[in-house]
Structure formats: C-alpha cells, structure tokens
Amino acid sequence: MVGGELIIRTCKGRECFEVIPKHVLENDFSNSFVDNYIFMRNDKSRIIQLRPLDLPWVSSHSGWQIKPFLHKRSCLSKGSTAVIDIRSPTAIAISAVLNPLENLSHIDIIFNGYDKQLEIRLPRFNLDFYNNLKDSKLVSKQFRGIFVDKDQNIDTFNGLVNKLVLRNSDNSSRIVVIPDGEVSCKPHNDHVEVNINTGSRKYCAYHDYRIDNQLGRLADNGSLLTKLYKLQLHALTSDIIPDTLTGRTGTEEALEGLSSASLLSFYTLSSSEDQLPTLSQHEAFGEKVDCILNYARSLAPFQEELSHKQEIPKPNNRSVARLISKAMIRNAVNRVDGFGAERFTTGQDKEYQARDGSCDASRREAVYNIAKLVYSWPRCLNVCKDLQGIIDSLPSAISGPSTNLTSVIGYDSKWLNSPEEFLPNNWLVKGQSETELEAEARREQVYIDCKERAVETAVKSLVIQWPTDTLFASTDTNCWSYIDVQNATDTAQLSFTAWFRNKEFKKHIMLIQAVLNNISPIDCTAAHKWIDYMNSTSKYNPVPTYIALTDLLQNQPPSFMDSEKLLQFRSLLIRKIPPPTDNDNQRRVSELLLQLIQHTSGSFESQYCSHFKESVNALKEVPYAQLAHLASSYAFSDCLEQCQTLVRKMYLRIQEQLMSSIDVFGKIESTTMLPRLTHITILSLLAESHPIQLSWEWRHAIVCFGIVFSTLQHLERLIACEGNNAELLMELSNPGHEGWDPFKYPDWLLLELENGILIRQDQAHISKEMMDPSSGANSAMQLNMGLGKSSVIIPIVACALADKTKLCRVVVLRALSKQMMGLLVNKLGGMINRHIFFLPISRALQMNVEEAKQLREIYETCMYSGGVLLVQPEHLLSLELMGLEMVLSGGKGADVGRVINDTQAWLFKNSRDLLDESDEILNVRYELIYTVGRQKPIDLAHKRWMLVQRVLAVMSDYVHAISKRYEDGIELESLPQNGEFARLRILRPTVGNILIEQMAKQYS
Known part of the structure; x- marks a missing residue:
C-alpha cells in the first residue's frame, strides 16, 4: 500500500513488473487502451507493456509497449505503428472533425510507419478512417471511396449537432452517419438544437443515410429502426420553412413516413421499436403511431415473437380524443394538403344559441333604450365653449369653513421686570428743541417708514418663491424687528396654497376645454328604432381553406415528347455475331453432344439432347458487345448537364400546369397553401397503390418525366464508370426499358428510380413469363447467380401480381425469410408503397373462431390493398394441416377447423405463389407431418x-x-x-x- 492505494507487483525470474493504476492513465491514452489493457512496468528495463485483460500475466514483446528514450519522447508503439498523443495538435485537429460522432477520449489515432499514413479508429462504432499525409482527407474504410466532407450541411436535420457527412471524390454520392443514442433537444437561436448522447456505452450503433439530391430524400437501408430514427429526427428538427432537400418540413416528412406502408411491414417489433414516440409537434403523430401499434397487436395471435417476447404498448391515452379532433380542425387552416389541411370540416359546427333569444321582448327593448341613452348621453348635451369665463364669473369669495383669527396673547417673563429695564430699549431719544408732541410724531413716522421697508422686503422674499405651495420665512433680521415674520409667513401660506391650487385647477380646466372643443353635439330628440332579436335564416356556405392535389390535377397536363429514345448510346457499342471457328470449347461441346445423341436410350434422354442442341445453336447466334473507340473519350458530362437541364424544365413545366388556375385565395395566399410538389410527390402518383387515380394524359406526362429522370441516373452511373471499361461496357449494354413498357408498368419505373438501377431485358422477359406463363401452367425459371433474381425479378413480379384481385404470396426458405422481408420492404415500401405482410402459422397457435376469422380478414386486407404476403413453406403446410386436424378432432376445435378450411379454399382460389429457390422448396424432403394420438415407435422402428x-x-x-x-x-x-x-x-x-x-x- 502506498498512500492508501494498493500496488500490484509480479515477479518472474529476475524481472519484476508493477501494475500502473488506471486513474493515472485516463488523460494520457484513449479509453480503448485504458479499458482493454493492463499497463505493467518492468522495473529493470523501464518498459511499459500493455497486456490484454484476458492475458494479464503473459509477457509479450510483440504487443503494445512504451519504451523509454534518452533524447526523444516516449510513445506507445507496436512494431512499425505508433499511437498519436491525444493532447497533440494532430489529435485535436482530427477530433474537431470527428467530434460530432465521437469525442476524443474514444478515438484511437495511430501512425503506420510502413504505409506512411494515419489510421483513425472509432472502436465503439467500429468505424475506421485513414489519412495518407498528402492531403487533409479522412477516408473511410467501411464506405468504399468515401471521405469526410468539408461541407457538413445536408439541407435537412437543421439543428442536429451529432452527424458526420461523407462524400466521394466527384461529390455524386454523399452519406450522413448519425449515432444511435438518447436524443434531446433545446431551444437555440430561434430554432432548436438536437443532441444525441451515447453515454458510456462500450459499443455504439449508428445509422447511415444516403443523401439523394435527385429525389430529395434520405435513403435508408430498409431497417424499421433506422426508418423510425430518421423520422424522429425529422420531427424534432422541423421548422416552419420546408427543408431544402426534401421540400417538406420535418414534421411533414415524419408524418409521411409514418403513413407509408413500409412502417407497417415488419418481421417483428423489437423492444427498441415498440416504444414509438408520439412527439408533440402535430396532432396526427399519436394517431399514426397508434395505427402501427394496433396493427402489431392484431398480428400478435399469429406471431410468437409479438405475443411472447414483450407486451405491445397500449394506445396513447394522455390526451382527450375530442380535444385532439378540435385541435386538428382548428390548425387545419395553417397546413397543406396531405398533412392536416384536409381535416378541416364544418360538419361539427353548431348554431350559437344567443343569450337573449328566450327573454321577453319588452325587457330587451327597455335594456336597449337605457344602454343607448348611456352610450349617447355625453354627445346629446350642449357643450360649453368658455368654461374658464364661467368660473371667473362666480363670486369672488366662496364661503367655506370659518377660522377664528383673534390673536392669542401669551405669557412672557420680561413683563415681571421694572419698566426702566425693558421700555427704554424701545424708545427713541427726544431732541433738545423738540417738544414732547413733536418727538412723539417723529418717532411714529420713523417707525412707520422702517416698518414699510421691512414689509416691502418681506413681501419681495415671498413673491420671488412663486409658483409654489410651500413658503419659507425671510431670514432678514430687519424684518424680524418690525414684523412677526413667522406668523406673516403662515398667514401668506394659506393664500399661496389656494392660489397654487387655483393655478392647477385652471390648467385642468384648459385641458377639459380642449376636449370639449372637439365634441360636436348631435340631435338626441329623434327616437331610436328598436329591432328585436331574430334567428338567422341564412345558411353557412363554407369556402375552400386549402388547395388539394386532386384539384390541381384537374388542369391540363403538359405535353412531352416520348422520351424512350432520349440520349441513346448505341453508337458506343459494337455488337458482333461470333464467326464459326474451330474454337476448342465449341468443338468439345459439339463432340459431347454427338456422343450423348448416340447413347440415348429413352424419351427423356432424347428430349434432353434435343434441348441441348437448341441451346448450343442459340449460343452460336448470340452477339457479343465491345466498346467502340469513341466510348473511352465520350463527353458523358456534357450529356449529364443537358439531361439535368431537361429534368428541371420538365419539372417546372409540370408545376406551372398544376398551378395554372389557382386563384382561390389570391396569388400570394394560394401559393403558400399549395401542396408540397416535390419530385417524390409527383412521381408517387404513378404508383398503383396511390389513392389518386390519374387521367391518361397526366400519367403519360409523369411517366415521360420519370423516364428522363431515369436517364439522368443512368448518366451519373456512366460517369462513375469512366476509367473502368468492364463496368462501362456493362452499363452501356443495358440502355434501359427494353422488353417492357414503362407506361404499362409504372411501378417498375418507380423501382428503378428509387434504387438507381435499370431493369435488364432478360429480367423483364423472365418476369413477364412468370406473370403470364406461355404454357398456361406452373413454370420454373432459372437464371445465373448474381443476375437479380431476388433483388429485381421477385419485387417487380410481386408488385405486378398484387393487383388487388389476387393475393400474391412470396414463398421463401426459413433461412432467407428475414433477408427477403428486408429486401421487399426496401424495394416496394417507398414510392410504390406496398404493404408487406408476414404471418407465421405453426401448430403452436391455439386459435379460436374469432382469431381464425381475423386471419381471413388479414388475408383479404392484403389482397384488396395490393399488399404482398411473405410466407415460408412450413406456414402453408401448417395452415392446411391445422384445419384438417381440428375438424377431425371434433368438439370446439371443429368450428375453428371449418373456418380455416374455408380460408384455405379461398387462398387456393385467389392466390398466386412466387417461389424463391424453388428447387429447394419443391424438394421431396420438404414435408410437414402433424403427429396425432399417443407416442409410439414408427413402423418397423429400428x-x-x-x-x-x-x-x-x-x-x-x-x-x-x-x-x-x-x-x-x-x-x-x-x-x-x-x-x-x-x-x-x-x-x-x-x-x-x-x-x-x-x-x-x-x-x-
């Protein structure tokens, strides 16, 4: 023990090691080294070894270690690699770039001396970057050809702090990576700041979204959790102004996502997905979330994962439905079509019952007359034009409370002295020649003069203080000799107070006079006619409060030329028929065919040889393509600019035609109340599942727009292939829309646009053969691996077969079920908006009659909504055997069995099955047996x-x-x-x- 800390030492032979405590290493190394290794110092060599936690006592010189040096700083190294100090300028600069995703304590920065590059690792996210020291790019290892973008703005998620934007070299592909954690928000600069806290988790997940500037969206990987996370961030970062990328506000984008069929297409709800946030920015959030949870609850009897793993939350009861409905109607005037404006209604309006409607008419008239008189009284009187003159004409004295002014003679002690002591001081000296009478007269005159001067001085001292209502006595000593200054001041104070109040009163009179001068009297002699209360006879005629997309589609569509032959590049390919040569492969195939024909002994072998011969002859006629010399130097960039201009013009033309007759509210008001006319909004109208049915003219115009959009994506892929002749040849070999008509299959066009692909001619041919077999019977199709059987053919065939008159079932093996579910949701859950149903039926289900009927209703809902049902072979067999078993068992189960058998007959009549990996599914080994009765050995047993x-x-x-x-x-x-x-x-x-x-x- 040293200072209260336990010191751990180990010795082996002559070497002793001491364990360095973790708390002294926290600010020197990243957490991945501190938490996953034990630092042990060799007392003899002073080398610090980093030993893994699971091998703490094994010394290894090939692992991470810190060697001491005399003339340079020590560092953590392993072979030719060395760890950069987390306090170095390099580490701080790299942390500033990656800080939105991870803080510096969780970032490993390693210099690879062999490759001469920096390796940046984020162990918690399993993300790696590198820098080759030639530039400042942090290149990602997980995302091929992608590096950290200097411009971290993505024109959506405004206010989100934790995001990292990556892009490729030509800026044609951008990805935003967002950590998965606890989301919080707070007001910031008239908007909101959203932070994601990953806490101290050992491993952190992240979500990556592809920024699709063409369609204006963040494309996810199809995962339900990833979709919900994106929608939550859209809602939290919403602003009143639509986002530049999506063309919608964040709230509108979240509502659109919650309304899509992809949110109802889940294999099962995980514990992190069933707690869906209702948020608080829009009344419809709770409604949308409750719809998803109610659907999951309806599937619970048929999905063991939903019924046993966790309890699905109940609908949100924190709000009163009636108040939510009122809020929707009231706020509808501030919203646009599709996001709440359509909720406006006058159906719940009621006529206001006036308070006076049931009172006596005479009483109402009396109240009216009194109120009218009170209201008009001031204006009916004659207005005085000289109020001051009237006041001045009043008597000068207005009697008020009387006051006794008699002087009060008080006691003075001087009066007890002899007169010789105090009287001479008040006498004037008599002159020698003066008589007594003259002296008395002179004394009186002098006294009068002095008194007058004293009075004059005292009056001046009082007058100079005007205007005031508080007087101060004069301090002149001469005045005090002839005047009782304090008594005179108190007497004058009464007058000054009255005069000052008169002055304020006059000022108030002048203000009143100014008001009176502005009043024009009216004649009040005319009687006011009384009009009694009458119920309104007019009816409310509601006016439009918003502009619906269906209203805009009543306008004439723009006329576009057919765009199938736009920007074709057939001249860049040279197609040739291979000449008949003595090619060794062809010769060997011909010899094998001849040998097989000679040894045929049955009809099957003869048929096989015949088909083999036809295949060999067809192979000889297949042309092969190669790039023309012009292809390597062709100006694809100029074509891309032309196509971008054409797309913009067509988009603006569609907008102009849609808005050509909007004058419901006026130009400015109508523009602000328009629906969100984004690329996705317009193109989604082509989907067969869309509730708006387009006219042929509008469908033709939008399909032309979609074809040009597809050409734009094709050009972007061609530019990305420059320098790679093999990929360029593959891309040019498929000009697109061959073997199928986009006007007939618009859903296929939408699938191309969303996934950035072109359906090949062979894929279209196989798909059409599967939809309508030439044999008129069941058919099996074969295609080489990697040519799009599951990723292209199955989705386009499924959405074509699910035409609301048939139930399309996609049958897959159990091992491929989750993968196929994600693929179908990703391909068909976007603009095509098809709901993917999944109902795992097994013998473990103990259904009653109501649940059996509910199962039938789900199947019918799937068919009538154009959905696709994903099933496994055992699900089909279990449903068939379950009905038979329950009917044979009798009792209460017989009624359930009959309902299931009726459902099975309905499925047999109305369903089309699409089998993936049909060779495995149709194998004779794929059978399902329901055992009945008591357990006993099988026949013949061992x-x-x-x-x-x-x-x-x-x-x-x-x-x-x-x-x-x-x-x-x-x-x-x-x-x-x-x-x-x-x-x-x-x-x-x-x-x-x-x-x-x-x-x-x-x-x-």
Whole structure:
C-alpha cells in the first residue's frame, strides 16, 4: 500500500513488473487502451507493456509497449505503428472533425510507419478512417471511396449537432452517419438544437443515410429502426420553412413516413421499436403511431415473437380524443394538403344559441333604450365653449369653513421686570428743541417708514418663491424687528396654497376645454328604432381553406415528347455475331453432344439432347458487345448537364400546369397553401397503390418525366464508370426499358428510380413469363447467380401480381425469410408503397373462431390493398394441416377447423405463389407431418435402418467386382472404409441391371 492505494507487483525470474493504476492513465491514452489493457512496468528495463485483460500475466514483446528514450519522447508503439498523443495538435485537429460522432477520449489515432499514413479508429462504432499525409482527407474504410466532407450541411436535420457527412471524390454520392443514442433537444437561436448522447456505452450503433439530391430524400437501408430514427429526427428538427432537400418540413416528412406502408411491414417489433414516440409537434403523430401499434397487436395471435417476447404498448391515452379532433380542425387552416389541411370540416359546427333569444321582448327593448341613452348621453348635451369665463364669473369669495383669527396673547417673563429695564430699549431719544408732541410724531413716522421697508422686503422674499405651495420665512433680521415674520409667513401660506391650487385647477380646466372643443353635439330628440332579436335564416356556405392535389390535377397536363429514345448510346457499342471457328470449347461441346445423341436410350434422354442442341445453336447466334473507340473519350458530362437541364424544365413545366388556375385565395395566399410538389410527390402518383387515380394524359406526362429522370441516373452511373471499361461496357449494354413498357408498368419505373438501377431485358422477359406463363401452367425459371433474381425479378413480379384481385404470396426458405422481408420492404415500401405482410402459422397457435376469422380478414386486407404476403413453406403446410386436424378432432376445435378450411379454399382460389429457390422448396424432403394420438415407435422402428444397411452391404460386395469388369459403365469414387459406403454413378443402364440382378439372386 502506498498512500492508501494498493500496488500490484509480479515477479518472474529476475524481472519484476508493477501494475500502473488506471486513474493515472485516463488523460494520457484513449479509453480503448485504458479499458482493454493492463499497463505493467518492468522495473529493470523501464518498459511499459500493455497486456490484454484476458492475458494479464503473459509477457509479450510483440504487443503494445512504451519504451523509454534518452533524447526523444516516449510513445506507445507496436512494431512499425505508433499511437498519436491525444493532447497533440494532430489529435485535436482530427477530433474537431470527428467530434460530432465521437469525442476524443474514444478515438484511437495511430501512425503506420510502413504505409506512411494515419489510421483513425472509432472502436465503439467500429468505424475506421485513414489519412495518407498528402492531403487533409479522412477516408473511410467501411464506405468504399468515401471521405469526410468539408461541407457538413445536408439541407435537412437543421439543428442536429451529432452527424458526420461523407462524400466521394466527384461529390455524386454523399452519406450522413448519425449515432444511435438518447436524443434531446433545446431551444437555440430561434430554432432548436438536437443532441444525441451515447453515454458510456462500450459499443455504439449508428445509422447511415444516403443523401439523394435527385429525389430529395434520405435513403435508408430498409431497417424499421433506422426508418423510425430518421423520422424522429425529422420531427424534432422541423421548422416552419420546408427543408431544402426534401421540400417538406420535418414534421411533414415524419408524418409521411409514418403513413407509408413500409412502417407497417415488419418481421417483428423489437423492444427498441415498440416504444414509438408520439412527439408533440402535430396532432396526427399519436394517431399514426397508434395505427402501427394496433396493427402489431392484431398480428400478435399469429406471431410468437409479438405475443411472447414483450407486451405491445397500449394506445396513447394522455390526451382527450375530442380535444385532439378540435385541435386538428382548428390548425387545419395553417397546413397543406396531405398533412392536416384536409381535416378541416364544418360538419361539427353548431348554431350559437344567443343569450337573449328566450327573454321577453319588452325587457330587451327597455335594456336597449337605457344602454343607448348611456352610450349617447355625453354627445346629446350642449357643450360649453368658455368654461374658464364661467368660473371667473362666480363670486369672488366662496364661503367655506370659518377660522377664528383673534390673536392669542401669551405669557412672557420680561413683563415681571421694572419698566426702566425693558421700555427704554424701545424708545427713541427726544431732541433738545423738540417738544414732547413733536418727538412723539417723529418717532411714529420713523417707525412707520422702517416698518414699510421691512414689509416691502418681506413681501419681495415671498413673491420671488412663486409658483409654489410651500413658503419659507425671510431670514432678514430687519424684518424680524418690525414684523412677526413667522406668523406673516403662515398667514401668506394659506393664500399661496389656494392660489397654487387655483393655478392647477385652471390648467385642468384648459385641458377639459380642449376636449370639449372637439365634441360636436348631435340631435338626441329623434327616437331610436328598436329591432328585436331574430334567428338567422341564412345558411353557412363554407369556402375552400386549402388547395388539394386532386384539384390541381384537374388542369391540363403538359405535353412531352416520348422520351424512350432520349440520349441513346448505341453508337458506343459494337455488337458482333461470333464467326464459326474451330474454337476448342465449341468443338468439345459439339463432340459431347454427338456422343450423348448416340447413347440415348429413352424419351427423356432424347428430349434432353434435343434441348441441348437448341441451346448450343442459340449460343452460336448470340452477339457479343465491345466498346467502340469513341466510348473511352465520350463527353458523358456534357450529356449529364443537358439531361439535368431537361429534368428541371420538365419539372417546372409540370408545376406551372398544376398551378395554372389557382386563384382561390389570391396569388400570394394560394401559393403558400399549395401542396408540397416535390419530385417524390409527383412521381408517387404513378404508383398503383396511390389513392389518386390519374387521367391518361397526366400519367403519360409523369411517366415521360420519370423516364428522363431515369436517364439522368443512368448518366451519373456512366460517369462513375469512366476509367473502368468492364463496368462501362456493362452499363452501356443495358440502355434501359427494353422488353417492357414503362407506361404499362409504372411501378417498375418507380423501382428503378428509387434504387438507381435499370431493369435488364432478360429480367423483364423472365418476369413477364412468370406473370403470364406461355404454357398456361406452373413454370420454373432459372437464371445465373448474381443476375437479380431476388433483388429485381421477385419485387417487380410481386408488385405486378398484387393487383388487388389476387393475393400474391412470396414463398421463401426459413433461412432467407428475414433477408427477403428486408429486401421487399426496401424495394416496394417507398414510392410504390406496398404493404408487406408476414404471418407465421405453426401448430403452436391455439386459435379460436374469432382469431381464425381475423386471419381471413388479414388475408383479404392484403389482397384488396395490393399488399404482398411473405410466407415460408412450413406456414402453408401448417395452415392446411391445422384445419384438417381440428375438424377431425371434433368438439370446439371443429368450428375453428371449418373456418380455416374455408380460408384455405379461398387462398387456393385467389392466390398466386412466387417461389424463391424453388428447387429447394419443391424438394421431396420438404414435408410437414402433424403427429396425432399417443407416442409410439414408427413402423418397423429400428428395422428400417437395419434393412437399409443390409442392402447397402450386399451392394458393396458386388460393386467393386462389377466396376473392374465394366469400367465404362460404372464410376466408383473410392473403396468403402470404416463402415462407409462408396459413392458411385451408374453410367450405362445395362450395368445397372446386372448389379440389380446379382443382388436379387443374393436375396432369393
């Protein structure tokens, strides 16, 4: 123990190692090294070894270690690789780029001395980047040819902090990577800031979306969780202005996604998917989510995963349905078609019952007259034009409360002294020549003069303080000798207070006079006519509150030329018929065919040889293609610019025609209330599942637009193939729309646009043969691996067969079921908008009559909605056997069995089955047996195996001798050893007959 910390040491021989505690390493190395290794220091060599947690006591010199150096800094290294210090400028710069996805403590930055490049690893996300030190690009290893984009703006998800945008060198492909974690949001700069917290998870998932600027969308991988995560981020980052990429607000994009058939097409709901967020930005979120959960709940009786693994949440009851409905109607005026505007209705409006409707008319009239008089009273009086003059004409004195002004004589102690002491101070000296009378007169005059001057001074000191309602006494000592200054000031204070109030009153009178001068009197002598309350007889005529897409489609469509032959590149290919030569392969095939014909012994072999000969002759006639010399230098970029211009013009032309007659609210108002006319909105109208049925003219115009759009994607792929002649030849060999008509199969065109492909001629030919076999019976089609059987042919055949008059069932093996589910959702769940149903029927289901009827309803819903039913062979066999078993068992189960048998008969009559890997599905080994009764051994029990082994043992005794006698009639791979039986092939029927005869003699 050192300082309260336990020190762990280990010794082996003369070497001692000491374990370095983790807490001292946290800020020196990334967490992947600190958490996954034990740092052990060799006391003798001072080398620090990093040992894996599962091998802590094994010393290895080939692993990660830190060697001390005298003249340079030590570093963590392994061979030619070294770890960059997380505090270095290089690590900080790289962290600034990758910080939206991962923080620096979880990033490993390693310099590879052999390749001379930096390797950046994000262990928690299993993502890797590298930098070759020649530029600043961080190139991804998981996404081929993609590196971190300097421009991290994707024109949607505005306010999302945690995202990393990648792109390729020509900027034709961009991907946004978003971590999966706890999403939170907060207000920021008049919008919102959304953060995703991955916490301290050891492993983190991420979602990658392809930024499709052509269609204006974020393309996902088809996973339900990935779709829901995208929709949640769209809703949280929504703004009042539509996103530049999608042409819709985030809320509208989320609502559109929740309404799509792909959200109802799930194999099963996982625990992370059943807690769907209802959000709070739109009243329809809760409704859409409840619809998905209700559908999942309806499948629960037939899906063990949904019924046993977790309980599906109940619908959201936090809100009152009536209030939600009112909010939808009220907010409809602020929304556009398809996202709430269509919810506006006047059907729930009620006539307001006025409060006065049931009162006596005379009482209403009396109340009206009084109210009218009160309302008009001020304007009926004569208005005074000289209010001040009237006030001035009033008497000068207005009597108020009387006040006794008699002076009060108080006591003074001086009066007790002798007069000789205080009187002389107040006398004036008598002059010698003055008589007593004259002296008295002079004294009186002097006193009067002094008093007058004192009064004048005191009055001036008071007047100078005006205007005020508070006076201060004069401080002149002369005044105090002749005047009772304080008493005079108090007396004047009364007058000053009255004068000041008069002054304020006059000011108020002037304000009143100004108001009176603006009043024009009216004649109030005329009687006001009383009009009694009457119920309204007019009816409310609602006006349009929004513009629907169906209204816009009433306009004339634009006229476009047929675009099938637009920008064809046939001159860049040279097609030739191979000349008849003595090619060794052809010669050997011909010899084999001749040999087979000579040795045919039955009708089947003759038919096989005939078909083989036709195939060889057809192969000789197949032309092969090669690139012309012009192809390598052809200006595909100029063609791309022309096509982009044409797409923009056609799109604007469609918009102009749709908006050619919108004047319902006025130009500005009508423009703001228009539906979202995005590329996807317009192209989706071609889908057979779309609720709007297009006229032939509009369908033709939009199909032409889609064909040009497909050509644009074709040109982008051609540019991407520049420099690779093999891929360029493959792309040019398929000009597109050969062998099928986009006007007849618009869903196929939408599948091309969404997946960036062109259906090849052979794929179209096989698909049409599968939809309508020339034989008029069941047919099996074969195509080489990798040519699009599952990814192209099955989806286009399925959406063509699911025409609402037949139930299309796609039958796949159990091992391929989840993969096929994801593929069908990805191909048919977008603009084609087909619902993929999955109902795993097994003997474990204990259905009652109601559930059996519900199963029939789901099948019918699938057919009438144009959906596709994904099934496994055992599901079909289980449903058939279940009905038979329940009917035979009798009792309550018989009624259920009869319902199931009726459903089975309905399926047999109305379904078309599409089998993937039909050779496996139709194999005789694929059978399903329902055991009944008590358990007992099978017939013959163990004797079955003994019999088979005895026959094989006898056969092995004769095979070796016959193979030596007839070498060209039987092929024996090896002699049997250790109880095995040799693999053999009988090449000639006569040899096989000899073997059977000899074995029969042995048993006879």
